[in-house]
Amino acid sequence: MTGLRRALGSEWLTTRTSLALGALFVAASLPKLADPPAFAHMIYNYRILPGGFVNLFALALPWIELLAGVALLLGLWTRTSAALAGLLLLVFLAALSFNLARGNAIDCGCFDVASAGKSAAERLADMRRDVLRDLGMMALAAQILLSARPEAGGAGPAGTPEPRQ
Numbered sequence: 001m002t003g004l005r006r007a008l009g010s011e012w013l014t015t016r017t018s019l020a021l022g023a024l025f026v027a028a029s030l031p032k033l034a035d036p037p038a039f040a041h042m043i044y045n046y047r048i049l050p051g052g053f054v055n056l057f058a059l060a061l062p063w064i065e066l067l068a069g070v071a072l073l074l075g076l077w078t079r080t081s082a083a084l085a086g087l088l089l090l091v092f093l094a095a096l097s098f099n100l101a102r103g104n105a106i107d108c109g110c111f112d113v114a115s116a117g118k119s120a121a122e123r124l125a126d127m128r129r130d131v132l133r134d135l136g137m138m139a140l141a142a143q144i145l146l147s148a149r150p151e152a153g154g155a156g157p158a159g160t161p162e163p164r165q
Helices: 002-008 011-034 038-047 051-074 077-101 122-147
Strands: none
Touching: 002 122, 011 038, 011 051, 011 077, 011 122, 038 122, 051 077, 051 122, 077 122
């Protein structure tokens, strides 16, 4: 078990995981940044947020995704960026799962904000796949969080400074 733990916490794996997760977040943000009205429509279709918040989320969320993705790609604030990505993924999972549970067949709007014109059954199948994809991406964020070194100025348990490695 120690070998597996060491392999999962290796700097080599963490670097590649950060690059993969960062690239996914950048790729997800670009279509939303290019077409905020279409993304606002996607958010509205979730029927979770009050109408007044839809446009705010449509404008802010892609920039947060882009920031987290670029930071992961550049190796900046790795733990913070992975935590932000994980939090966003948790919100996405909750929204998708909530809509799946109530049978609201929507287009996710995750990587493409153009409506594909699929049937309700196809959209529900896509949503199930999207949940699995987001769970996999959460596993990437968890790997980074569990293995990345503390960021500069970080403190260990009880506020003691972390030893340098």
